[in-house]
Amino acid sequence: MTGLKAVLFDMDGTLIHSEYDWPAIRAELEVDGPSIIDALNALPALQRTESWARLEAIERKASLGAVMVEGADDLLRLLTEQGVKTALVTNNSTENTEGLMGRFGLSFDVVITRDSGLYKPSGAPLVEAMRRLGVSGAETVAVGDSHYDVRAAREAGCSQVIIVNGGCRRWGKDADHAFENLRDLGDFLDKQSRQRR
């Protein structure tokens, strides 16, 4: 790591808690492949429209009950103060993402949603975020809560991938670091960003 210049955040489960029962959602949408987005996009036109509408309704409902993860706002403020750039890279929709950011007063230098056509577990949305931020993988850390975040960050060449919150127990072993809460992550990133001074 050459010095921390940017942090790429996942949204759901990382900075925002939303209730998603993915096994139930997969059953409802009749998806058994690894990626729900890919599975829906591969459907015949009429069915594709219907299934996307159902997924969007589920997501809208989940967003209504969403809460900010404790410390998310403090963490983003700390990074801004340290001159570290931030990006939000989410497989959620632009509509939901902007609604949640507005409700919780969160802002980022770059926001990339699935509506860009780029989505995890591909590394492409993270690569695009780094391109827009003007940073290299060596200067960038990715933070998420699932194996999709780990896979995408590895493919994108981020220097470190960090798993937080409830994802720790399940996916922490695949990451470079795992923290149970955002305060511990903040302490860690604070030290990393000071190292370059």
Ligand SMILES: [Mg+2]
């Ligand atoms: Mg997530």
